[in-house]
Structures are given as C-alpha cells and as structure tokens.
Amino acid sequence: MLQDKLRDVIRDIPDFPQPGIVFKDITPILKEPALCTAIVEAIVESLRGVEIDIIAGIESRGFLFGLMLANHMNIPFVPIRKQGKLPYKTISESYKLEYGQATIEMHEDAFESGKRVLIHDDLLATGGTVVAASKLIEKLGGVVAGYSFIISLDFLNGEGRLHRFSNIVSSLVRY
Numbered sequence: 001m002l003q004d005k006l007r008d009v010i011r012d013i014p015d016f017p018q019p020g021i022v023f024k025d026i027t028p029i030l031k032e033p034a035l036c037t038a039i040v041e042a043i044v045e046s047l048r049g050v051e052i053d054i055i056a057g058i059e060s061r062g063f064l065f066g067l068m069l070a071n072h073m074n075i076p077f078v079p080i081r082k083q084g085k086l087p088y089k090t091i092s093e094s095y096k097l098e099y100g101q102a103t104i105e106m107h108e109d110a111f112e113s114g115k116r117v118l119i120h121d122d123l124l125a126t127g128g129t130v131v132a133a134s135k136l137i138e139k140l141g142g143v144v145a146g147y148s149f150i151i152s153l154d155f156l157n158g159e160g161r162l163h164r165f166s167n168i169v170s171s172l173v174r175y
Contacts, residue, residue, distance in 0.1 A: 002042050005035065006173040010151065018099070024151050024175070026061060026122050039172065040068045043120075043148045046170040052145045053115040056080050058104070058133055061122035065150065069120060078110045078117070080133050091139050095132040104129065106136045113141025123151040124171060127158030134165040151175065 009032070013023040029035055043065070056078040057066025063079060070077035083092060083103040090105040111117065117137045119130060124147070134144050146168030152159065154174050162169055 002038055003173045005038075006150070009035065010173070024123055024153075026064075026150060029150075030064070036065075036068065039065060039150060040072050042172055043069060043170055044072060046172075047118065047146060047148065047168070050118070050146050050168055051116050052118045054078055054111050054117045054142075056106070056110075056117050056119050056133065056137065058119065058121040058129055059085070062120050065122065066120035069118075069148070076111070078106060080104050080106050080119075080136060091136060093132040093135045093139070095128045097128065102129070102132075104132050104136065106140070108140070110140060111142060115142045116145035117142045118145050118148060120148045122149065123153065124149045124158045124162075124169075125153045126156050127161035130158070131161050131165075134162070138165075146170065 009028045011025040011028050013025050016023040054076050055066050055070040057063045059081045067077045083105055086105050086107055089108045091108050092103050092105045094103040119133050137144050144165040146166045147162055148170045150172050152171035152174045159169050
C-alpha cells in the first residue's frame with residue numbers, strides 16, 4: 001500500500017528547523033523513481049472528476065511533484081515563490097508564521113481569469129502558506145479547484161482553514 005511505503009521512506013528530522021519541530025523529509029522519496037511515479041498516479045486518481053486547468057506549486061518542495069503532476073496531466077505549471085525570487089511583475093500575499101511574517105508571490109500574468117487552479121505542496125501543516133497561495137489565486141481571478149499534498153499533519157488542523165476556498169483536499173499520508 002502506498003501510504004505504508006511513504007511512511008517507511010519519509011524521514012523524521014527532530015528539532016528542524018527549530019527545537020520541538022519534527023520535520024518530515026521527503027527527499028528519500030526522490031531516490032525511488034517508481035515511488036515518484038506512484039505518487040503522481042495516486043494524486044491524479046484522487047482528483048478524478050475535478051476540473052483543473054493549472055497546477056500551482058508552492059516553493060520549494062511543492063515544485064517537485066507539482067511540475068510532475070502538471071506534466072502528467074498535460075496542463076500548465078505556475079510557481080508560487082518567496083518574495084523577491086520571481087523576475088517579472090508579481091502580485092504578493094503576506095501571512096503570519098509562528099515566528100514572524102512571510103510573503104509569497106506569483107507572476108501577475110500566471111494565468112487568465114476564471115482558470116481552475118490546483119494548489120500543490122509537499123506537506124500541509126497549519127495551512128498558513130496554502131491559505132496565502134489561495135488568496136493569490138483569487139487575486140488573479142482564478143478559482144481554487146482543490147489541493148494536493150503528499151503529507152498532512154492532521155493534528156495541526158490546517159485542512160479546516162482551506163475549506164473556505166475548496167473542499168477538495170487530497171493527502172496521501174496523514175500523521
């Protein structure tokens with residue numbers, strides 16, 4: 001079963017990036033091309049019937065499988081990056097972190113108004129970054145078609161924050 005395989009491969013890194021946090025490291029997955037393919041296929045299957053025009057991946061680990069998903073589905077990919085990393089004119093959204101504030105950006109011409117955008121990231125925790133990404137999609141006139149994650153940390157209740165944008169949330173392994 002894919003969920004069991006993911007639990008075996010995802011590495012826990014205690015006290016990263018700060019004391020008390022157990023970081024879920026997906027980089028061991030990248031050593032296994034067959035597992036990467038299985039992840040993409042499982043996410044696509046979980047979204048069967050959902051109308052998606054574009055995949056938006058959140059920097060940086062959301063780029064890894066977000067681009068693979070977009071290629072597999074033969075649809076465009078849009079990067080959502082940290083402030084100051086995109087070369088063209090951008091729109092931005094700031095949000096609060098436990099230890100401060102962050103800002104993410106997307107090119108102002110990333111897609112046309114009315115497009116249905118799936119937001120992908122490797123992990124859903126508190127949902128702060130993903131909510132900010134959802135607001136960026138809406139600022140450009142897009143519709144959040146849903147979300148996909150490899151990992152969901154359910155004990156942090158991030159999924160509940162996403163339902164105001166879309167009730168479609170796919171996570172392959174939950175902790």
